[in-house]
Amino acid sequence: MDIQLDFDKHDGLIPAIAQDHETGEVLMLAYMNREAYAETLRTRRACYYSRSRRKLWRKGEESGNTQEVLEIRVDCDRDTILLKVHQVGGAACHTGYRSCFFSKIVDGTLVEDGEKVFDPKEVYRS
Numbered sequence: 001m002d003i004q005l006d007f008d009k010h011d012g013l014i015p016a017i018a019q020d021h022e023t024g025e026v027l028m029l030a031y032m033n034r035e036a037y038a039e040t041l042r043t044r045r046a047c048y049y050s051r052s053r054r055k056l057w058r059k060g061e062e063s064g065n066t067q068e069v070l071e072i073r074v075d076c077d078r079d080t081i082l083l084k085v086h087q088v089g090g091a092a093c094h095t096g097y098r099s100c101f102f103s104k105i106v107d108g109t110l111v112e113d114g115e116k117v118f119d120p121k122e123v124y125r126s
Contacts, residue, residue, distance in 0.1 A: 006079040007034055013049060014079050018059075018092060021070045021084040027092035028100040030057070032081060044069045046083055063123045065089035091117035094124070 007014055013031040020027055030048035032040065036056055039047040046067035050057040060066030071084035093100040102114025 003074070004078065005037065005074065005081070006077065009077075009079050013051070014081060016046075016048060016081040016083060018046060018067055018083045018085050018087075020087060022086075025099055026101055027067075027085070027087060027098070030059075037081070040069060040083070041072075046085060059092075060088065062125070063089065063091070063094070063118070065091045065118075067092070089117070094120060096120045096123075 005014060012033050014037075016030050016032045018027045018030070019025065031051060032047070033049040036047045036049045039045075039056070039058075046059040046069055048057045048059060049055075058066075066088045067083065067085040068088060069083050069085055073082040073084070074080070075082070087098070091098055093102065095102075096116050096118045098115040098117055102112055102116075103110050104113050105111070
């Protein structure tokens with residue numbers, strides 16, 4: 001069955017949410033184009049489209065913190081994907097935190113409330 005996702009609604013990109021398959025923790029939000037989606041389906045490893053670099057971004061290609069895709073869900077409008085993943089290496093966020101959602105608002109103040117897994121200065125070249 002060929003599943004038709006609506007890549008046309010947002011200039012060829014659809015939001016892709018990565019969620020830990022065991023805990024349900026939301027790890028990150030990224031975007032996929034058709035090519036990233038096809039690669040993710042084929043390899044069962046998360047591949048996204050980097051809007052800033054304008055190219056495919058294979059999660060973990062520099063850090064080693066890959067995402068093994070265990071389940072893919074699609075929303076009712078077929079314009080958003082939910083990836084249930086096994087987060088290899090423990091960190092999904094490029095800042096070194098387990099989740100990109102490591103901050104919360106408390107009484108009007110932004111408070112860091114997450115697990116830092118690595119120092120990005122030691123992991124990334126640039």
